[in-house]
Amino acid sequence: xxxxxxxxxxxxxxxxxxxxxxxxxxxxxxxxxxxxxxxxxxxxxxxxxxxxxxxxxxxxxxxxxxxxxxxxxxxxxxxxxxxxxxxxxxxxxxxxxxxxxxxxxxxxxxxxxxxxxxxxxxxxxxxxxxxxxxxxxxxxxxxxxxxxxxxxxxxxxxxxxxxxxxxxxxxxxxxxxxxxxxxxxxxxxxxxxxxxxxxxxxxxxxxxxxxxxxxxxxxxxxxxxxxxxxxxxxxxxxxxxxxxxxxxxxxxxxxxxxxxxxxxxxxxxxxxxxxxxxxxxxxxxxxxxxxxxxxxxxxxxxxxxxxxxxxxxxxxxxxxxxxxxxxxxxxxxxxxxxxxxxxxxxxxxxxxxxxxxxxxxxxxxxxxxxxxxxxxxxxxxxxxxxxxxxxxxxxxxxxxxxxxxxxxxxxxxxxxxxxxxxxxxxxxxxxxxxxxxxxxxxxxxxxxxxxxxxxxxxxxxxxxxxxxxxxxxxxxxxxxxxxxxxxxxxxxxx
Amino acid sequence: xxxxxxxxxxxxxxxxxxxxxxxxxxxxxxxxxxxxxxxxxxxxxxxxxxxxxxxxxxxxxxxxxxxxxxxxxxxxxxxxxxxxxxxxxxxxxxxxxxxxxxxxxxxxxx
Numbered sequence: 001x002x003x004x005x006x007x008x009x010x011x012x013x014x015x016x017x018x019x020x021x022x023x024x025x026x027x028x029x030x031x032x033x034x035x036x037x038x039x040x041x042x043x044x045x046x047x048x049x050x051x052x053x054x055x056x057x058x059x060x061x062x063x064x065x066x067x068x069x070x071x072x073x074x075x076x077x078x079x080x081x082x083x084x085x086x087x088x089x090x091x092x093x094x095x096x097x098x099x100x101x102x103x104x105x106x107x108x109x110x111x112x113x114x115x116x117x118x119x120x121x122x123x124x125x126x127x128x129x130x131x132x133x134x135x136x137x138x139x140x141x142x143x144x145x146x147x148x149x150x151x152x153x154x155x156x157x158x159x160x161x162x163x164x165x166x167x168x169x170x171x172x173x174x175x176x177x178x179x180x181x182x183x184x185x186x187x188x189x190x191x192x193x194x195x196x197x198x199x200x201x202x203x204x205x206x207x208x209x210x211x212x213x214x215x216x217x218x219x220x221x222x223x224x225x226x227x228x229x230x231x232x233x234x235x236x237x238x239x240x241x242x243x244x245x246x247x248x249x250x251x252x253x254x255x256x257x258x259x260x261x262x263x264x265x266x267x268x269x270x271x272x273x274x275x276x277x278x279x280x281x282x283x284x285x286x287x288x289x290x291x292x293x294x295x296x297x298x299x300x301x302x303x304x305x306x307x308x309x310x311x312x313x314x315x316x317x318x319x320x321x322x323x324x325x326x327x328x329x330x331x332x333x334x335x336x337x338x339x340x341x342x343x344x345x346x347x348x349x350x351x352x353x354x355x356x357x358x359x360x361x362x363x364x365x366x367x368x369x370x371x372x373x374x375x376x377x378x379x380x381x382x383x384x385x386x387x388x389x390x391x392x393x394x395x396x397x398x399x400x401x402x403x404x405x406x407x408x409x410x411x412x413x414x415x416x417x418x419x420x421x422x423x424x425x426x427x428x429x430x431x432x433x434x435x436x437x438x439x440x441x442x443x444x445x446x447x448x449x450x451x452x453x454x455x456x457x458x459x460x461x462x463x464x465x466x467x468x469x470x471x472x473x474x475x476x477x478x479x480x481x482x483x484x485x486x487x488x489x490x491x492x493x494x
Numbered sequence: 495x496x497x498x499x500x501x502x503x504x505x506x507x508x509x510x511x512x513x514x515x516x517x518x519x520x521x522x523x524x525x526x527x528x529x530x531x532x533x534x535x536x537x538x539x540x541x542x543x544x545x546x547x548x549x550x551x552x553x554x555x556x557x558x559x560x561x562x563x564x565x566x567x568x569x570x571x572x573x574x575x576x577x578x579x580x581x582x583x584x585x586x587x588x589x590x591x592x593x594x595x596x597x598x599x600x601x602x603x604x
Contacts, residue, residue: 134569134572138575142576142579145579145583154590157583157586157590158591159602161580161583161584164580165526165580168526168576168580169526172529172530175537176536178540179533179562183540232602232603235602236602
């Protein structure tokens with residue numbers, strides 16, 4: 001039963017190795033990899049169901065080494081929810097890759113790398129050991145950078161190099177954290193560390209460790225002062241890859257901050273929270289204004305991710321139970337919407353005569369794609385927070401939790417920044433779908449399929465109309481998160 | 495011994511950061527490599543390394559902790575893989591842009 005935690009990590013990683021062996025048969029490889037993605041998604045769903053119905057987390061001790069000494073994989077409500085979110089969007093991204101006309105999706109290395117990305121991301125969410133987090137994060141960066149470097153775009157390697165270099169520096173920060181915490185407490189197990197830090201926060205290396213861990217999660221999550229790699233990366237990466245990277249990989253940062261404030265550094269949480277509110281409010285404005293001023297549809301959505309992450313971080317920064325559950329719902333909904341929007345932008349770009357998402361190249365192309373237009377409109381309404389979509393539910397929860405927490409200045413800041421979202425989304429819609437096709441531009445007759453974005457947008461509409469289960473789930477998760485001693489007891493036993 | 499180790503680590507860090515800030519891409523990668531070696535020494539120091547007896551020695555006294563050494567082993571393997579990837583991307587960049595000056599690699603800025 002406890003091996004259920006292991007399955008969403010092991011299935012994609014094993015399947016990735018097997019997929020390399022069958023690289024000569026492309027269709028077989030695609031079918032195999034899709035089967036692996038689907039089964040690991042089902043396993044993560046089963047994990048969430050098991051955790052939710054029993055109310056107790058599943059803990060798997062790798063190699064049967066007892067908790068503080070071995071590596072524990074912890075499927076508690078928070079990480080199970082995050083794992084399901086990741087696997088859902090990753091499966092959507094894979095579906096897009098199957099119907100994608102990019103040359104790079106035909107390479108024998110594409111599916112194995114994608115599966116490795118899936119396995120390492122889920123692993124980073126489920127692990128209960130700080131050093132193991134480093135290993136999974138490195139694996140994530142390796143596969144993400146390789147997938148970008150093989151992009152059809154001629155600037156793919158430049159984007160991948162920037163991403164890799166900056167992520168490498170982030171990994172150095174995480175290693176320094178590991179060293180500092182190990183020198184102070186002699187353990188790297190997150191539950192054990194949480195217990196020891198709460199008991200004795202006096203060692204001098206604790207605050208540097210906290211700061212460096214924040215740097216790590218900020219780089220991973222593309223939070224504003226550490227976001228440099230993100231817009232460049234998304235301009236050049238292949239569509240199925242950046243749809244996944246901009247929606248769920250950045251959520252590793254969100255997950256990390258949730259863990260830091262509620263489990264690892266509960267004593268120092270106020271410091272982290274006040275930093276997150278400031279950084280989040282700046283990010284909401286920076287991302288929004290960057291998105292308004294950019295020249296490329298994908299780049300616009302990448303800046304929009306910076307903005308939306310700002311909203312989530314402000315929610316975590318307020319730190320009340322209501323704000324935390326709003327941040328969780330927001331993160332889930334943003335993953336679905338942003339992945340779908342990026343896929344739609346990529347799909348439109350695949351019809352352009354020269355494959356690029358620059359507004360100059362895709363103006364008016366939407367005339368031939370009415371379905372994509374409807375989906376983009378719906379997704380844009382979701383991002384802006386207009387009622388029937390799940391984005392509205394998330395924004396409403398966030399703003400009402402802000403009123404509840406009496407955090408009026410930050411609430412005003414992000415409330416105004418929310419209006420900017422409307423501006424850039426509808427500006428893009430207008431340029432692609434309303435503007436006439438320029439003279440002499442001949443769109444390609446075929447492009448990427450719309451099945452994956454349609455699936456994700458449909459899910460967002462369902463979650464917008466019938467939001468009850470997700471909200472109830474997020475409240476269960478928050479109730480679990482606010483009592484960290486339960487986590488410690490579940491992992492260490494006793 | 496401890497002071498010497500601390501000085502070595504700080505010297506490696508300083509060299510690495512100085513090289514990372516250079517405009518030359520190759521130098522910046524070398525800086526990254528130097529820093530990752532400094533980190534390995536730092537991890538070794540976090541196990542209260544005094545270097546007088548190996549971890550597996552049976553004699554009592556100044557034994558070093560084995561776990562940081564396992565961490566370093568993993569970190570070395572991962573950083574080796576990382577440098578293979580970075581250097582291969584650097585090769586592609588130098589062929590494509592015909593330069594190793596980071597200011598010239600600006601295909602994505604408008």
